[in-house]
Amino acid sequence: xxxxxxxxxxxxxxxxxxxxxxxxxxxxxxxxxxxxxxxxxxxxxxxxxxxxxxxxxxxxxxxxxxxxxxxxxxxxxxxxxxxxxxxxxxxxxxxxxxxxxxxxxxxxxxxxxxxxxxxxxxxxxxxxxxxxxxxxxxxxxxxxxxxxxxxxxxxxxxxxxxxxxxxxxxxxxxxxxxxxxxxxxxxxxxxxxxxxxxxxxxxxxxxxxxxxxxxxxxxxxxxxxxxxxxxxxxxxxxxxxxxxxxxxxxxxxxxxxxxxxxxxxxxxxxxxxxxxxxxxxxxxxxxxxxxxxxxxxxxxxxxxxxxxxxxxxx
Numbered sequence: 001x002x003x004x005x006x007x008x009x010x011x012x013x014x015x016x017x018x019x020x021x022x023x024x025x026x027x028x029x030x031x032x033x034x035x036x037x038x039x040x041x042x043x044x045x046x047x048x049x050x051x052x053x054x055x056x057x058x059x060x061x062x063x064x065x066x067x068x069x070x071x072x073x074x075x076x077x078x079x080x081x082x083x084x085x086x087x088x089x090x091x092x093x094x095x096x097x098x099x100x101x102x103x104x105x106x107x108x109x110x111x112x113x114x115x116x117x118x119x120x121x122x123x124x125x126x127x128x129x130x131x132x133x134x135x136x137x138x139x140x141x142x143x144x145x146x147x148x149x150x151x152x153x154x155x156x157x158x159x160x161x162x163x164x165x166x167x168x169x170x171x172x173x174x175x176x177x178x179x180x181x182x183x184x185x186x187x188x189x190x191x192x193x194x195x196x197x198x199x200x201x202x203x204x205x206x207x208x209x210x211x212x213x214x215x216x217x218x219x220x221x222x223x224x225x226x227x228x229x230x231x232x233x234x235x236x237x238x239x240x241x242x243x244x245x246x247x248x249x250x251x252x253x254x255x256x257x258x259x260x261x262x263x264x265x266x267x268x269x270x271x272x273x274x275x276x277x278x279x280x281x282x283x284x285x286x287x288x289x290x291x292x293x294x295x296x297x298x299x300x301x302x303x304x305x306x307x308x309x310x311x312x313x314x
Contacts, residue, residue, distance in 0.1 A: 007054055008062050009082065009267060015241050016132065016174065016206060017077040017108055022267070023063070023099070024082030025089035026053040032085050032114040034148035035136075037180060037210045037219035039268050040083060046150035047088070048115070056091035060098060067102040078103060080128070081110035082267075088115070093124040100127075108132060114153050116161030122168055130172045133162055135200075137184050138192035146183055162200045175202035176241075177234075179209045179227070181220040194233050205238040207231060221305060261289050262312060265299055269309040 009022040030053055034043035078099055080086040086109065089095075099107055106129040113133030115121045125131055135158070137143045143155035166173060177193055179185045184193070197205050207230065210221045227240045261275060270278065275286045290310060293299040299310050 005062050005066060007059055007082075008066050009263060011073055011075055014077075014079070016176075017079055017130075019073075019075055020077045020079045020081075020108070021066075021073070021075050021105070022082050023059070023078060023080050023086075023095065024054070025059070025080060025086040025092060025095065026082070026084040028083040030084035030088060031112070032088065032150050032153055033112050035112075036146055036148065036216035037178060043084075043148075046148070046153075048150045048153060050088055050090045050115070050121075052091045053089050054091070056094050059091065059095050063095070063098055063102060075103075075105045077108045077130070078105050079108045079110055081108075085112055085114070087111055087121050087125065093127060096124075096127045106130065112147075113162050113165075114149065114158050116165045117157050118161075119164075122161070122165050125165070126169045126171070128171065130174060131165070131169060132174045132176060133165075134176045134178065135159065135162065135193070135196060136178050136180075137189065138196050139189060142184055142189060146180060159196050159200065166201050172204070173200070173202040174204040174206055175200060176206045176208055179207065179222045179230075180218070181209075181222045183218075185222055185226065190230055190233060197234060203237065205234045206241050207234070207238060208241050258289055258293065261286075262293065262298060265310055266312045266314070269302070269304075269311040271307050271309055275310075 007024045009024065011019045011021050014020045029040055029043045030047065031043045032046055032048050034046050080092065080095070086092060096107060107127075108130040109125055109128045110132050111125070111134075113135065116125070116133070137146050138155055138159065140155050143149065162173075162175075175197060177197070184190075207227050209227065210219045224240075231238055231240060260279060264270060264275065264278060272286050272290060275290070279286075290299070293310075294301070297313055300313050302309050302311065
């Protein structure tokens, strides 16, 4: 019987990390924040308590299964990410150690950075190669509006935690700032973000905006012109995140192609163009599979701006 991997997904394309194998350390939408732009939807109740939300035993079984039974894949990164905030899982350091034993691929941690106020979390996270925290707002009122944190989580303390992380972590820090039109894109807030980013001293500052349907319709995309205009303010280490692209690859069967698209759409809504670029497929292949999945009611379409996105029906 073929083993089902519940907490490992991919490899999936990432605009920041290339071809990435995801390790999901928490159940769906277990997070410290309820960001209005989150492509996974609303967080029911934001939490800050750390626990083995997914047990180490479960994760160990899946990681060993993947690396012992799957054909080798040329991965760019293994990423601790997925359905919520990975640092909430207290088993994270053991998972990182196990990944090191099974692969030489660089390990990245995709995090909202809220728990780096805890020295233990900073110590555990220092075992990875790249940490990718986010910082969207500095003003407390905007932090509550855009990121909607769990009780007790404050923007100034998050920034202090990121500064402390920089002092202790020898690897790369890539700070993401995601702009929402009409919210954190004012001149005053941009100046505060520049000041905060300078104090954190990340290796990269990656500017982003809403590209997929989020939890709230108030999360609106800023223009490419806006991103180009604010880019110089953040210094030479700043960049605008570019779309991911891979050369075409072959699939063993029609069923595998269908399963690959379903797995991608389960994690994030995509347009047909997204699927072409992400999976290295020809337009005709994507169109055929998407139409078939729509007929089977396995996926559904939704409009966001002028784009048509697809996501799983579950």
